[in-house]
Amino acid sequence: MVRRFGARLIQSVILLWIVSIVGFSLLYLTPGGPLAMFAETPGMTQEDVERLERQLGLDQPAPIQYLRWAGGLVVGDWGRSYRDDSPVLEVIGSRIGQTFKLMLAATAVAMSVGLATGILGAVRQYGRFDRVTTILTMIALSIPTFWFGLLVIYVFSQRLGWIPPGNAAPVGDDSWLSALHHLIGPALVLGLLSTAVWSRYMRSAVLETLAQDYIRTARAKGVLRSRLLFHHVLRNALLPMITLIGLELPSLFGGALVTETVFTWPGMGRLFFDSISYRDYPVILGMLIFSAILVISSNLIADTLYGVADPRLRRR
Amino acid sequence: MTTPLLDVSDLTVRFSQDRGKVYAVNGVSYSLARGETLAVVGESGSGKSAHVLAMPGLLGTGRYTGAGAAVEVGGSAVFAGKELIGMPEAELRRLRGSRIGFVFQDPMSSLNPVLTVGEQIAEAITSHGVSPRTAEARALDLLDIVGIPEPRRRARHFPHQFSGGMRQRAMIAIGIACEPALLIADEPTTALDVLVQAQIIDLMKDLRRQLGMAMIWITHDMGVVASIADTVQVMYGGRIMERGPVRAVFHDTRSAYTWGLLNSLPDAEMHAPSLAGRRPRLRQIPGQPPDMTQVPVGDPFAPRNRFATHRCLSETPPLQQVADGAPGHLVAAWYDLPQVLRAVAHRDASPQALTEMGT
Amino acid sequence: MSVESFPAASAAPARANTTVFHRFLRRRMAAVGLALVVLLVLACALGPFLLRHDPLTINMRGRFLLPFSDGHVLGTDEMGRDLLARILDAGRYSLLIGILAMSISVFVGGFVGIVAGFYRGILGHGLMRFVDGMLCFPSIFLLLTLAALTSPGVVTTTIIIGLTAWMSVARLVHSSVQELCQREFIAAARALGLRDWRIMIGELLPNVAAPLCVAATLIVARAILLESYVSYLGYGIQPPVASWGNMLQKAQQYFNSAPWLAILPGLMITIAVAGFNAIGDGLRDALNPRGRPG
Numbered sequence: 001m002v003r004r005f006g007a008r009l010i011q012s013v014i015l016l017w018i019v020s021i022v023g024f025s026l027l028y029l030t031p032g033g034p035l036a037m038f039a040e041t042p043g044m045t046q047e048d049v050e051r052l053e054r055q056l057g058l059d060q061p062a063p064i065q066y067l068r069w070a071g072g073l074v075v076g077d078w079g080r081s082y083r084d085d086s087p088v089l090e091v092i093g094s095r096i097g098q099t100f101k102l103m104l105a106a107t108a109v110a111m112s113v114g115l116a117t118g119i120l121g122a123v124r125q126y127g128r129f130d131r132v133t134t135i136l137t138m139i140a141l142s143i144p145t146f147w148f149g150l151l152v153i154y155v156f157s158q159r160l161g162w163i164p165p166g167n168a169a170p171v172g173d174d175s176w177l178s179a180l181h182h183l184i185g186p187a188l189v190l191g192l193l194s195t196a197v198w199s200r201y202m203r204s205a206v207l208e209t210l211a212q213d214y215i216r217t218a219r220a221k222g223v224l225r226s227r228l229l230f231h232h233v234l235r236n237a238l239l240p241m242i243t244l245i246g247l248e249l250p251s252l253f254g255g256a257l258v259t260e261t262v263f264t265w266p267g268m269g270r271l272f273f274d275s276i277s278y279r280d281y282p283v284i285l286g287m288l289i290f291s292a293i294l295v296i297s298s299n300l301i302a303d304t305l306y307g308v309a310d311p312r313l314r315r316r
Numbered sequence: 317m318t319t320p321l322l323d324v325s326d327l328t329v330r331f332s333q334d335r336g337k338v339y340a341v342n343g344v345s346y347s348l349a350r351g352e353t354l355a356v357v358g359e360s361g362s363g364k365s366a367h368v369l370a371m372p373g374l375l376g377t378g379r380y381t382g383a384g385a386a387v388e389v390g391g392s393a394v395f396a397g398k399e400l401i402g403m404p405e406a407e408l409r410r411l412r413g414s415r416i417g418f419v420f421q422d423p424m425s426s427l428n429p430v431l432t433v434g435e436q437i438a439e440a441i442t443s444h445g446v447s448p449r450t451a452e453a454r455a456l457d458l459l460d461i462v463g464i465p466e467p468r469r470r471a472r473h474f475p476h477q478f479s480g481g482m483r484q485r486a487m488i489a490i491g492i493a494c495e496p497a498l499l500i501a502d503e504p505t506t507a508l509d510v511l512v513q514a515q516i517i518d519l520m521k522d523l524r525r526q527l528g529m530a531m532i533w534i535t536h537d538m539g540v541v542a543s544i545a546d547t548v549q550v551m552y553g554g555r556i557m558e559r560g561p562v563r564a565v566f567h568d569t570r571s572a573y574t575w576g577l578l579n580s581l582p583d584a585e586m587h588a589p590s591l592a593g594r595r596p597r598l599r600q601i602p603g604q605p606p607d608m609t610q611v612p613v614g615d616p617f618a619p620r621n622r623f624a625t626h627r628c629l630s631e632t633p634p635l636q637q638v639a640d641g642a643p644g645h646l647v648a649a650w651y652d653l654p655q656v657l658r659a660v661a662h663r664d665a666s667p668q669a670l671t672e673m674g675t
Numbered sequence: 676m677s678v679e680s681f682p683a684a685s686a687a688p689a690r691a692n693t694t695v696f697h698r699f700l701r702r703r704m705a706a707v708g709l710a711l712v713v714l715l716v717l718a719c720a721l722g723p724f725l726l727r728h729d730p731l732t733i734n735m736r737g738r739f740l741l742p743f744s745d746g747h748v749l750g751t752d753e754m755g756r757d758l759l760a761r762i763l764d765a766g767r768y769s770l771l772i773g774i775l776a777m778s779i780s781v782f783v784g785g786f787v788g789i790v791a792g793f794y795r796g797i798l799g800h801g802l803m804r805f806v807d808g809m810l811c812f813p814s815i816f817l818l819l820t821l822a823a824l825t826s827p828g829v830v831t832t833t834i835i836i837g838l839t840a841w842m843s844v845a846r847l848v849h850s851s852v853q854e855l856c857q858r859e860f861i862a863a864a865r866a867l868g869l870r871d872w873r874i875m876i877g878e879l880l881p882n883v884a885a886p887l888c889v890a891a892t893l894i895v896a897r898a899i900l901l902e903s904y905v906s907y908l909g910y911g912i913q914p915p916v917a918s919w920g921n922m923l924q925k926a927q928q929y930f931n932s933a934p935w936l937a938i939l940p941g942l943m944i945t946i947a948v949a950g951f952n953a954i955g956d957g958l959r960d961a962l963n964p965r966g967r968p969g
Contacts, residue, residue: 018808026817030824138704138956142896142949144903147923147941154930154937213425216374220420221440221490222413225405231439235430254815258904272816273908276823284820292811311430311474 004313005304012300019292020073024066027285056082073289079282083275088286091271096290099256099267105187106252107245110194115241117195118202123229125207133199140196145255149189149262156185166264190259194248201244205237212236239310246302249295319397320347321497321530322371327391327401329363329370329554338608341367342554342616343391345635350497353524353531355545355562357538357577361605363554364534365502371400372416372500373408396497414444417496417529419520421503423483427475433486434459434471440493458489463519481512485519492523499524501533505540517544538578542566547644550574553606553616556635560645570638570647570654573617615650623656698961705957711950715943719766728757730764731915742935752922752936753929762943765917770947772833772918773899779837780898781891784844789875789883791845792852803849809842815904822910832911836898844890851883889959896951903944919944 053059057068072079078088117137121130157165163185209215210233218232260269268287275283307313329341341363348354358364369375371393393400396415400408412418420426428436434455441451459467462485475483484504491499501520505513521544524531533544541548542562549559550571558571569575603620606612615633618624627650635648647653700706723730733754742750742758750758791802809817821835855861855878864874899919905911906920914921919940926936 015804015807015811018804019811022805022808023812026821027824030821031826134704138949138952139945142900142952143945144900144907144920144923144941144948146904146907147937147944150923150927150930150937150941154934158931213420213422214428217418217420217426217487217490218428218439219409220372220374220412220418221493222409222411222443223439224409224443227439227443231431232428236428239430250811250813254813257813257815257819258908261908272819276820276910279824288812288816288820291813291816292808295811295813312476 004307008300008303012296015296016293019296020070020289021066023285023288023292024069025062026288027281028062028065069285078286078289081275081283082280083278083283088282091283092268092286092290095266095268095271097267098265099253099260099269101183102186102190102259102265102267103252103256105183106191106194106256107248109187109191110198110248113191114195114198115202115238118199119206119234119237121199122203122206122210130203133203137196137199140192141200143192145189145193145258146262148192149186149259152185152189153262166262167266186259186263186265189262190252190255193255194252197248197251198241198244202237202241205240206233209233209237239306242306242309243299243302246295246299249298250291253291253294318349321350321352321396322348323392323394324348324367324371325392327367327370327393328389329366329375330388330390332386332388336609339610339612340554340608341370342612344551344554344556345391346549346556346559348498348530348532351524351528351530353533353544353546355541355548356532356534356551357536357541357548358551359536359605361608362551364551367551367554368500368502368532368534371395372412372418373400373403373405374412374418410444413440413496414494415497417491417494417499419484419487419491419499419501419504422507423480423487424475424507426487427483429475432472432474433478436475437471437486437489437493440490444494454493455489458493459486461492461523462486462489464489480508481515484508484512484516488516488519488523492527492529495527495529497529499529499531501531503534503536506536513540520544550577553612554608555612555616555632556646556648557617558645558647558649559635560638560647561642564638564642564645568638568641568645568654570641570645570652571617571649572621572623572651572653572656575653575657576620615648623651625650695958695961699957702957702960704953705961708950708953708957711946712954715766715947715950716770719763719770722763723760723767726757726760726763728760730756730760730917732756750933750935753925753933758936758939761917761922762919762939765919765922765940766943766947768829768912768916768918769899769902769920769944772829772836772902772912773895773947773951775833776836776840776898776902777891777894779834780841780844780894781887782841783838784841784890785848785880785883785887787841787845788848789852789879792849792856793871793875793879795853799849803845806842806845806849809839810846814839815901818901818905819908819910822905827905827910827913829912829916832902832905836901836905840894840897840901844887844894847886847890848883851886852879855879855882885962889955889962892951892955892958896948896955899944899951900948919947 050059057065060068069079076089078092080087081091117133121127121133124130152163153165156162164182166185167182215228215232218228223232256267257269257272259265260267261273264270271283272287274280275287324347325345327341327344328339331338331340340361344363344367346354356364356368366375370387370389375387375389389401391401395411398411400411403411427433431439434452437455437458438448438451441454442448446454456467456471459470464470464482464485470478470482475486478486484507488504491501499520504520505516508516517540520531523529531544533540535541545562547560548562548565550557550565550573552573557573558565558569565574566578569578606616606619613632614630615621615624615628618628621628631650633648633650635646637643638645638647641647699709733756752758752761787802787806791799791806793799818835818839821839822832825831825835861874861878864878869877902911902918903920903923906918907923909921909924912918912921914925922940923937926933926940930937
């Protein structure tokens with residue numbers, strides 16, 4: 001178990017290193033470069049741009065730039081924003097809380113609804129409930145998040161007035177009730193896609209478990225139906241779901257970005273759009289790396305949990 | 317005559333699936349006395365497992381089973397005075413594990429990987445109204461009975477920490493946990509090494525004697541049949557082809573299919589298990605196994621039987637007492653095999669010709 | 676599970692007529708998906724020739740007309756352009772981008788997957804670690820970054836979508852190729868002295884074609900969705916060229932007064948994506964009848 005974790009940890013570090021190279025090269029190779037905007041700014045001469053380039057170290061060859069930047073990553077100096085010169089980590093840190101809150105709420109929705117519908121659908125495969133959820137999950141997987149968000153705002157906010165049209169909470173109002181009220185819409189919208197994914201995975205995991213020989217053995221023992229479901233089927237079917245948390249994270253994070261713009265949620269999404277329109281390379285790169293670290297570490301955690309939960313892996 | 321433990325009459329099993337119906341079992345009737353051991357023999361798809369598992373509702377009729385195919389079971393199966401076919405699932409559940417025990421083929425996949433062996437044995441007992449504490453103690457006894465050393469330590473282990481033979485012993489402990497009147501063993505030794513097979517067979521013989529239970533033993537392996545069964549029942553195409561005391565069926569064979577099965581094994585290997593490799597299994601008889609999606613007509617083996625007459629192809633032979641045979645020796649055939657074989661011998665053909673030219 | 680307990684699976688030989696296509700059509704959702712996609716493609720391809728309205732003709736007097744008014748079946752938009760004509764015209768771009776981006780993905784992913792699966796050594800390992808690395812970034816994130824930093828347009832958007840969606844194909848192909856390389860026929864091909872590229876194209880490619888087809892269909896769905904995201908956010912297809920995504924960008928401002936302007940393009944995206952997803956799912960089940968139930 002410890003060895004397994006150690007091996008996975010080393011793999012993760014290597015992956016992180018690869019990610020840093022890929023991320024850096026992507027931005028480095030993109031035409032235009034960080035100063036493209038200044039070149040068009042009136043009053044900036046060619047000399048000014050070149051001076052700026054030297055100041056920022058952008059005149060150095062790519063490997064040098066990479067090494068400087070990557071060295072900074074390791075010690076926690078992720079560079080400074082071109083926009084207001086504040087440290088990248090600080091900029092990200094100021095926004096990440098709201099995004100995490102949203103992602104957490106969405107995951108809670110997705111796991112509870114998704115797992116429940118997946119289990120119910122599988123237990124009565126091809127029943128009415130199963131047919132309906134199969135179609136609904138297919139639609140949920142296909143609907144564009146932003147459009148669904150617009151519809152939710154239109155129906156539940158504009159027409160019915162049940163939820164606020166956006167934002168986290170009005171200034172000065174920091175009661176948890178208001179925060180929750182503002183969270184409902186975006187969490188539902190962001191959670192929809194994950195709900196469908198969880199439901200589908202859970203359904204096929206339960207179906208696969210039901211077809212196992214040990215389920216027949218349990219029935220041959222005369223095990224009660226409720227015990228069969230909770231003790232035998234779910235214990236086995238939920239195991240692979242642990243890794244789904246890690247696998248779902250990239251799409252959840254991407255979805256959060258889009259949901260935030262629709263609901264004008266003050267998280268990473270808005271920061272991201274501000275940064276790309278300013279060509280704020282250090283922040284963009286920082287956010288790319290940050291999201292990748294999030295994905296890698298959550299995969300590592302999920303994998304470790306799986307190793308703890310599955311007795312077949314526990315003692316090796 | 318005392319009432320039989322299990323009385324099966326005209327049992328049918330059909331699977332419905334996308335491609336249509338599968339006629340898996342087509343009218344099987346027999347009875348099993350208390351303490352009797354019946355071996356059911358046949359190729360894959362002969363209906364030997366399907367008919368036995370259908371009776372206690374283990375073929376997908378119950379809820380929460382992953383079988384994609386819907387199952388229809390017809391006919392009657394009376395176990396200890398109670399009709400099993402059509403019995404509500406809740407009542408069947410109470411019978412399973414308590415009065416009817418099961419041992420399945422592959423102990424690795426048949427044991428739940430995430431529960432300890434001790435838990436899985438105890439569960440067979442707690443499911444029938446015994447307190448967990450008593451069941452735990454009983455589970456340790458059972459591990460001892462089936463010959464697993466250090467039961468207290470082993471009970472806390474998971475199936476993957478056991479060897480193949482040990483797992484099958486644990487599986488047997490589950491099967492006999494409530495001292496059932498009937499133990500259904502579905503190819504319990506097929507997945508095991510030859511040496512382990514012999515140990516498991518010895519163990520089951522011992523247990524049968526101690527508990528006085530009846531057994532239905534489903535197998536491919538004619539060698540096992542000879543060593544454990546009182547009665548043997550040969551199945552093909554969802555029907556019983558021949559049935560009777562082991563000695564009678566082996567030495568006074570009346571069905572061309574049984575004859576083919578027995579002749580596909582070299583005689584020396586049949587009785588003494590070879591140490592070199594696995595025990596010999598049924599070799600292939602020429603021809604295709606029947607298409608079970610068609611409504612069965614005639615003797616199912618007829619298309620592969622060299623001596624089939626027109627009658628065999630169109631009319632299903634009833635299972636009848638062999639006229640000059642041992643009591644209880646039944647066969648379903650329109651032809652008289654000894655007579656046919658004498659005729660073949662007369663024409664100077666080897667008995668193998670029957671199977672070789674059967675297409 | 677022993678075969679005996681399910682004679683259904685073993686006893687019934689697959690009949691000649693239960694081909695992949697038959698099995699595919701037997702799944703209702705897949706058949707519906709196929710019908711939707713065919714209908715949509717036909718409508719987008721032929722529709723603009725049959726309609727009397729031009730998608731670009733501006734009519735400032737006939738703005739925000741309700742559906743079924745004045746000969747405009749779906750009404751008009753904020754510039755008085757016929758909505759149906761615009762939706763069908765936009766569909767051409769959205770579907771075309773989806774299919775072209777898929778082609779790029781399948782080509783790049785298939786190439787990387789086969790090469791990495793065939794050459795186990797440093798090359799294969801390195802390629803797959805690169806794939807792992809790319810997959811760590813949320814794809815929308817990656818896509819938007821690239822789209823925002825390059826100049827947007829139909830061609831760049833297509834290429835960028837294609838280049839951010841190939842990794843899953845590579846993984847899939849890589850694992851099948853690794854499996855195939857264990858089999859005898861590859862060893863035989865090697866023993867015959869066939870060149871590596873002939874083995875890869877002649878032996879491996881046909882054997883990964885089936886999963887590749889499934890992946891391709893699902894990627895079309897993803898690509899259409901991704902295109903709508905970038906275009907909606909303003910970094911994809913630029914007006915006056917219409918795509919379903921950028922129609923929504925404009926329409927959301929008028930959501931209160933003219934909700935149909937936003938509802939219809941979104942519906943089209945959902946239908947198209949669901950159609951391709953259903954085809955992909957159906958194909959997977961049909962090609963692999965005893966695989967995962969789903």
